[in-house]
Amino acid sequence: MFRTIAFVEGVTTLALFLVAMPMKYWLGNPALVPPAGAIHGAAWLAYLGGMVLLLPGQGLSAWNWTRTFLASLFPFGTFLNDAMLKKAEARIMPSGEADPA
Incomplete structure (x- = not known):
């Protein structure tokens, strides 16, 4: 579930x-910045909430927690961090068991 939240935050x-800000600065049309910014802000808050609610018990080290937080601060960060989260998920979930979310 957290990986899905991270994907949405990254998107x-x-x-x-890549869409709203170039439209504002290159085309002079700022119409998409407020809604895209609000959606991104909500996604980022969901990401932080997901870290607090969904990641405890996943066997993440302090560095992995820090890395996961830092990933939310940089473009492409959540995508680059996904491999680590996938490995952590595989460690705690027996193979063949589907993710319920």
Whole structure:
């Protein structure tokens, strides 16, 4: 479930940086910045909430917690961090068991 939240947070970051902001600064049309910014802000808060609610008990080290937080601060960070989260998920979930979320 957290990996899905992280993916959505990453996509909203890219939408803001690669669509809304170029439209504002290159085309002079700022219409998409407020809604894209609000959606991204909500996704980022969901990411932080997901860290607090969904990651405890996943066997993450202090560095992995820090890395997961830092990943939310940089474009593409959540995508780059996904492999580590996937490995952590595989360690705690027996193979063949489907993720319920």
